[in-house]
Amino acid sequence: MTAVTDAAIVVTGRACGSCTLCCYLPDIDELDKPANTFCRACIAGKGCSAYEARPTTCRDFLCAWMSDARIDEAWEPARCHMMVYRQGMQLTVLVDPQYPQAWCREPYLGQLQAWARQARAEGGYVIVYAGDALSVIAGD
Known part of the structure; x- marks a missing residue:
C-alpha cells in the first residue's frame, strides 16, 4: 500500500x-553539490x-527503498549504507564511501545480480x- 506525498x-x-544519504551521496548540479559531500542545507542525521x-x-526525489514496496527492509539506506534509485532503464546504487564493499556482501550482491538479470x-x-569506482552488474 502506498501514500502520495509531494x-x-x-x-x-x-x-x-x-x-x-540522499543529501550526501549523489552529485546534484542544481545545488552545485559534488558526490560524497553533504549539501550545505543538510544537517547530518x-x-x-x-x-x-x-x-x-x-x-521530486525518493530513493527506491522509500518508493518501491518490492525492496525489502535490508535495503533501508541507513542500514545497508547504500542508496538505490531508478533513472529510466538504469538502476543506480550509490555506496557510502565509508563502506565501499557494502554492495559485495549478501544479501546485497545476490539481489543486485537478480535485478541486473531482470533489467537486462x-x-x-x-x-x-x-x-x-564504477561497477556494472552483469547478473551472471
Missing part, C-alpha cells in the same frame, strides 16, 4: 528517519534545514558507484 509515492510505513524551500530536484531482459542495466 510529487512522489511513499511506501506505507517507511520514512527517511535519520537517513540523509536530521535532514534538510531548508526543507520547505528545497529545489524541485530534491522535492528489459533492456536496462544496474550500476554501482562506490567512491571513485
